[in-house]
Amino acid sequence: MTTDHEPDRSPESGGETGKPAPRRKTIDSPYIHRLQRRHFLLFDVLPIFGMVGAVAFLFVRPFGIVEFALLFGMWVVTGLGVTAGYHRLFTHRTFKAAPWVASVLAVMGSMAGQGAVVSWVALHRRHHEYSDRPGDPHSPNLSGAGWSGRLRGLMHSHFLWMRRHEYPNVVHYAPDLIKDRRLVRVARLYYWWVGLGLLIPTVLGGLLTMSWTGAVAGLLWGGFARMFLLEHTVWAINSFLHMFGTRAYESRENSHNGGIFALLTFGESWHNNHHAFPTSPSFGLHWYRLDPGYWLIKTLALLGLAWDLELPSDERMAAKRLSGKSTVGGNAAAA
Template sequence: MPQNRDHRIIRSRHFHKMQRRHFIVFDILPFVGTLVALGLLFYRPVGVMELSLFLGFWLITGLGLTVGYHRLFTHRAFATSTTMSATLIVMGSMAGRGPMLSWAAMHRRHHELSDHDGDLHSPRLHGGGLIGRLRGFLHAHLTWMIAHDYPNVAHYVPDLMADRRLVAVNSYYYSWVVLGLLLPAAIGGLATMSLWGALTGMLWGGVVRMFVVEQTFSAINSIMHTFGTQPFVTRDDNSRNLGVMAWIAWGEGWHNNHHAFPYSAAFGLRWFEFDPGFIFIRALEALGLAWDVKVPSEEKIARRMLRQPGDATAPDLETG
């Protein structure tokens, strides 16, 4: 397998072929399926069942990504049991955003090189001017997934690779994606006792939901590094906060907060910053299913807000 001299990444035609295949199956096909679902509205409008399945699986898979893939596995922002960890892998995998180990490796590389050469999905590396910005935005939102350098998991996620049980659950990624399509189909079919219910259940709870979740998480790469506020100085990256994105992206909209305190389980750091992902973590903690939940102190938050652009010394590597 051809490998770049930089041991942190792997450049491989085989990996690029797999990435293109994943892009077609989990990005292009859900888009086509969404068009089909919208077209069927002219035949029969959606009802409470379809909307409930869409919202339910949107929440389940979104929390799997933000709480599981992102806050637990990538940043180790809290601790939980193997059973709960496995459950979060399944929840996140059903979103079709890639296996947990690969996702965590890519995101750790993103924090290492955010908006600099080597960042896999920065919108800022395609030249200046309107055309360069549009190209960068499209790259960050979509086209980077077609083919990209693969972060070496042995370098970026050795702690996760050391847990054989999590590796085993992760290895069934494609099975969990299929489960995310079959479950809403089964629920829709049983709820209506019809094949039509199974079809619309799979479309709205599976395919359309997958497309919407993908667009939402892609917006974190594109929108959240282009628009919004920057209350914290970070390491020369363009991470931003955008409150509306926090509501529709499970708390991920507080992206500048996250880059300032990547170890934090809370992305919303102030009382008015709504963060569904952190609410879920606190609920797990109350049930005894999560512990060692990391959150920066008010003093640290205030101190970081007072920093000036020249004062940030590798804040993205801050560990608490």
């Protein structure tokens, strides 16, 4: 196993000095890489074929209101689970929520098929620690200069990095989560939750149409096509928005905003805002910027189910705001 700039010793080993060695930040083993390849094939590659199958199935059953409702409904449920649950609640602790609400958000995010909650959080916390520097699991900016390097970086950060990568040590990156027994139980059932996310639209499609074609259409559109579309919009934030877009605030990495995609990404495309203020539950930062993830959190707060929502003050935002006009593919500021 290897680590980043750390000795290859176990945490229990004292080495030559007899003192405990630093805890490994990453784990690199053949067993973990086999699990990563399996997950990559099942939940990253298979939805591509599912999307193709959904289009091909149009020759059997046209795309109608039932297919749209299942696709849109499951996309909203799982997308909000990722942004409000996986990202804003569990990774950055931007708010607190009732235990049952946290569990529901974890299940919603799990159905997206993007990894179990504890692993997802560990990976994303490592991304913030090393963003666009060696150690970042999915930076597009570390594959060389020129157009060939940029293209390799985009392919790596958008999709290929998930085939095999150093696994962040959850003991180091997510100690708060592994102490939460309720959340650990949800994480252990990850594959069941992904299956549930495929079963729900299948059953609903069959019941709403009272036909086998409706059930198959539900699986294809509400299941695999939904996973495909949500995955690639989330991955585009890791890839394209670390190369292109606008920058409103100073941050140490190359994050950009893509406000035009705010609704499509549930507010995640305010990516420079997020990197500048990672503890803010609102990524848009202002009421007039579209941020569905924050709308859900704010609704939960109004119902008394979420609390401790703290947005950065005007003074903090002013101190980090960049001057100048916005540009695409550069580091200039957004107005």
